[in-house]
Amino acid sequence: MNAAGFPLLSLLTFLPLLGAGIIMFVRGEEAVVAANARWTALWTSLITFGLSLILWFQFDKSTADFQFVEQISWMPEFGLGYHMGVDGISVLFVLLSTLLTPICILSSWEAVQSRVREYMISFLVLETMMVGMFASLDVVMFYIFFEGVLIPMFLIIGIWGGTRRVYAAYKLFLYTLLGSLLMLLAMLLLWFEAGTTSVPAILNLQIAPSVQVWLFLAFFASFAVKVPMWPVHTWLPDAHVEAPTAGSVILAGVLLKMGAYGFLRFSIPLLPQATEWFAPLIFALSVIAVVYTSLVALAQEDMKKLIAYSSVAHMGIVTMGIFTLNHQGLSGAIFQMLSHGVVSGALFLCVGVLYDRVHSREIARYGGVAKIMPSYAMVFMLFTMGSVALPGTAGFPGEFLVIVGAWQANPWVAFGGALGMILGAGYMLYLYRRVVFSRISREDLKALLDLSPREYVTFAPLILLTLWMGIYPSSFLSFFEVSVAALVTRHEAAMALPRLAGM
Amino acid sequence: MNWTLILPELVLAMAGLVILAVGVLPKRDTDFATGMAVLGALLLAGVLVVAQPEGEAFLGQYVSNAFTKFMKILVLAGGALGLVLAMDWNRKEGLARFEFAILILFSTVGMMIMVSANDLIALYLGLELLSLSLYVIAAFNRDSARSAEAGLKYFVLGALASGLLLYGSSLVYGFSGSTNFDGIADAIAGSEGAPFGLVIGLVFVLAALAFKISAVPFHMWTPDVYEGAPTPVTAFFATAPKVAAIALLTRVVAGPFAELAVEWQQVLLIASLCSMVLGSLAAIGQRNIKRLMAYSSIGHVGYALIGLAVGSEMGIRGLLLYMAIYLFTNVGAFAVLVAMRRDGRALEGVDDLAGLGRTDPAMALAMTVFMLSMAGIPPLAGFFGKLYVFLAAVQGGYWTLAVVGVLSSAVSAYYYLRVIKVMYFDSGEALDPRPPSLSVVLAGTGLFTVFFFLFPTPFLAAAQAAVAALVG
Numbered sequence: 001m002n003a004a005g006f007p008l009l010s011l012l013t014f015l016p017l018l019g020a021g022i023i024m025f026v027r028g029e030e031a032v033v034a035a036n037a038r039w040t041a042l043w044t045s046l047i048t049f050g051l052s053l054i055l056w057f058q059f060d061k062s063t064a065d066f067q068f069v070e071q072i073s074w075m076p077e078f079g080l081g082y083h084m085g086v087d088g089i090s091v092l093f094v095l096l097s098t099l100l101t102p103i104c105i106l107s108s109w110e111a112v113q114s115r116v117r118e119y120m121i122s123f124l125v126l127e128t129m130m131v132g133m134f135a136s137l138d139v140v141m142f143y144i145f146f147e148g149v150l151i152p153m154f155l156i157i158g159i160w161g162g163t164r165r166v167y168a169a170y171k172l173f174l175y176t177l178l179g180s181l182l183m184l185l186a187m188l189l190l191w192f193e194a195g196t197t198s199v200p201a202i203l204n205l206q207i208a209p210s211v212q213v214w215l216f217l218a219f220f221a222s223f224a225v226k227v228p229m230w231p232v233h234t235w236l237p238d239a240h241v242e243a244p245t246a247g248s249v250i251l252a253g254v255l256l257k258m259g260a261y262g263f264l265r266f267s268i269p270l271l272p273q274a275t276e277w278f279a280p281l282i283f284a285l286s287v288i289a290v291v292y293t294s295l296v297a298l299a300q301e302d303m304k305k306l307i308a309y310s311s312v313a314h315m316g317i318v319t320m321g322i323f324t325l326n327h328q329g330l331s332g333a334i335f336q337m338l339s340h341g342v343v344s345g346a347l348f349l350c351v352g353v354l355y356d357r358v359h360s361r362e363i364a365r366y367g368g369v370a371k372i373m374p375s376y377a378m379v380f381m382l383f384t385m386g387s388v389a390l391p392g393t394a395g396f397p398g399e400f401l402v403i404v405g406a407w408q409a410n411p412w413v414a415f416g417g418a419l420g421m422i423l424g425a426g427y428m429l430y431l432y433r434r435v436v437f438s439r440i441s442r443e444d445l446k447a448l449l450d451l452s453p454r455e456y457v458t459f460a461p462l463i464l465l466t467l468w469m470g471i472y473p474s475s476f477l478s479f480f481e482v483s484v485a486a487l488v489t490r491h492e493a494a495m496a497l498p499r500l501a502g503m
Numbered sequence: 504m505n506w507t508l509i510l511p512e513l514v515l516a517m518a519g520l521v522i523l524a525v526g527v528l529p530k531r532d533t534d535f536a537t538g539m540a541v542l543g544a545l546l547l548a549g550v551l552v553v554a555q556p557e558g559e560a561f562l563g564q565y566v567s568n569a570f571t572k573f574m575k576i577l578v579l580a581g582g583a584l585g586l587v588l589a590m591d592w593n594r595k596e597g598l599a600r601f602e603f604a605i606l607i608l609f610s611t612v613g614m615m616i617m618v619s620a621n622d623l624i625a626l627y628l629g630l631e632l633l634s635l636s637l638y639v640i641a642a643f644n645r646d647s648a649r650s651a652e653a654g655l656k657y658f659v660l661g662a663l664a665s666g667l668l669l670y671g672s673s674l675v676y677g678f679s680g681s682t683n684f685d686g687i688a689d690a691i692a693g694s695e696g697a698p699f700g701l702v703i704g705l706v707f708v709l710a711a712l713a714f715k716i717s718a719v720p721f722h723m724w725t726p727d728v729y730e731g732a733p734t735p736v737t738a739f740f741a742t743a744p745k746v747a748a749i750a751l752l753t754r755v756v757a758g759p760f761a762e763l764a765v766e767w768q769q770v771l772l773i774a775s776l777c778s779m780v781l782g783s784l785a786a787i788g789q790r791n792i793k794r795l796m797a798y799s800s801i802g803h804v805g806y807a808l809i810g811l812a813v814g815s816e817m818g819i820r821g822l823l824l825y826m827a828i829y830l831f832t833n834v835g836a837f838a839v840l841v842a843m844r845r846d847g848r849a850l851e852g853v854d855d856l857a858g859l860g861r862t863d864p865a866m867a868l869a870m871t872v873f874m875l876s877m878a879g880i881p882p883l884a885g886f887f888g889k890l891y892v893f894l895a896a897v898q899g900g901y902w903t904l905a906v907v908g909v910l911s912s913a914v915s916a917y918y919y920l921r922v923i924k925v926m927y928f929d930s931g932e933a934l935d936p937r938p939p940s941l942s943v944v945l946a947g948t949g950l951f952t953v954f955f956f957l958f959p960t961p962f963l964a965a966a967q968a969a970v971a972a973l974v975g
Contacts, residue, residue: 074959115861118860118864140890143881144881144882144886144956145881147880147881147886148880148881148882150880151875151880154920154923155927158924158927158928159860159927159928165928166924166928169924169928170917170920170924173916173920174913174916174917174920177880177912177913177916178910178913181909181910181912181913182906182909184890184893184909185893185897185905185906185909188890188893188894188897188898188905189897191894192894192897192898
């Protein structure tokens, strides 16, 4: 049945839901309920993470096929099935989701004091949706998880967010929903054409180029919003600024990857002609995203907003890499998605550390933090370097590979991407200088405490990963090497077909 | 003459007469006893419907098959749930009169006859039995000007719709020579092209039925009647009669007028498009939650009609599922509305739900589930309803319907989310404790909505059998 010998992916997906169910039935005084909810959530997510490590060790890197496959008939009349499995492209995202959830829960240990039970339930449900989305091999299931993410996220931002939380939550929900519904129509057409909703079967469809264009646009409407690509990125800064710290971490760490993952899973293998046709448009949008949002980031006064814009820029690099459609570009894009998940998640945690102490995200409110919180300054420095893509940190291999891939596709695109990297160094270092260095601007800052043991524990895995991914990227690249090669081969074969047919 | 075929309706009607006779005798309030008796009768009728043989009776005026059974079960469930919602409410409002339950019962008989009617006359009889009962319960709170206005409005416009129906029926009879569905079908099949008068008659019949399901452009009465009628009555209006009228519409267009698909498809297409768009846009500005639900129900009729407008078996199956899911989700949402009461006073504003997430987390969670389900967010039941009708639209190549459908779903998500926002993000005072009957309804419909995706097969199979019987 699969390499683990038991339905591992289903377990990973639904275990958090079980934890949420337990928390739901905790009774007692508010403080007791809160403590129980925290510990239950932490243990559930840790066990899930522990189980997910089986994927890391037992995943067969030498094949591009789906592994750990589970398949059960669900609505046979409609050709709908319950179908799970991971390949090289998705496996690490499952791990990223299971890793970030316990970190988020730990980071909100003290920050969230109201309605702790609901908060923890939301995060566990969110984990179910994220893991389910990356692991599902059925378009309807994919859609269910893809959309289902919105429910907990809407509540997380709306209940535990900042002052303009309602606006931000609405914007996130409606933007994403509108795009996704168009994708649903595309999926329905594929379902109807293939007679089944199984992804591997659908990927074997031969679709006429004229239809491909429409399908591509429908998928694009959903994925571009989720990535987010310029000009539909405007929900992201609002959502990030208003979301509680852990919400931002998950948003930047995993949710933004869902759009890019969608491109990799559906658009490119399924719609080769349309992909080729739209690639210049995507390049243009990506370059605009990289350069424009970097410039916007330079002007920000709010730390979270700055990092949010930097996320848009980094995701621009990802879409650029994906649509180069060559080995380096695609590998770089996937690597960049992973490293961005770790680094930007960590940066939001860094902002959260200061926010928990001072309750302000304004850059001008800080200054000279290095003298008061030296360990914190070190940690923040490392992740800043990761975001800047300094060689030796997680950010570098991905961006470098994308630029190399983009150069082969179009040197001007590579130029745009490189320009973004330079600007990235600009705004991140500028942020770091204003917050951490310079004079101690206010007296009350002197009372700040350095990182607590809990915060060390929160940061430790992210620090480790940032360095590991930068120093020895092969341990990650090797996971998707074969899958990417298969994707490229498949695309080239599909593009060669019409020419062979005498076009 | 096959009396056993009509046994459920007979039992219900007889029970209604007996309860009516018994109800007038004692001096004390008998509303609870009558309510229970009517619930028992509805339950018995449900069992009888399941066991009902299939076939035709009364010279082909009445038909029983898998389709009518499916719809009758829904109608009976809607009637029973509507009554459960009303009983406690009526008592608190001082409206505890035993006639209420009997009116619900008679309207249910009317709906069952509508569903099974195989003749224009039988159809009219069922529809009028339903409508007359509804006129009375809309104005049941007779000391309230708004309730009386709602009843009167519904009566005047409903009478107009009945007039349209009768006029259309007479044209159909005149040009086909029969009032029987099979006879009309034969007449259409036998003639070269449809007689023009028959098409006019069809349009009149469709207009009258569009009135009953409140499809745009015949929806104007809906918000006012929904707002004015007592809340549990609104809940009843929004569920069972709508399901019955949709069933009737389906039988009429897929039965006698199946050959004229090209004609009625255009009408339903326009009605569907307009209902979806209006339902989603007009609800945005509503502050009264009953008006909001009225526009929401107009929108839902639009989505359901996609299935019919597409005119395929797949579409009708989608329609049936949609109505089943709509019924239970709506009953659940209305159970929350019925429970909205503070210091003994019934509340109707969306803002009155403020803070429910804190004061009554269970009910807020249930309402969230219903709202998200109506917005079509997976994995809730409402998503599957939409999925199947959109699938039918895509399959039939009706891209306009599909695209307008998804766009208006996205718009409608806005006002469903507003309810959730008010419950969780705003703060407010606690509502009065809800009666146990409502908790049971909430739990039942909530669990159905959440866990539909785990066991869809029996529903799909039932809907499939129903469609096969209808088209077959």
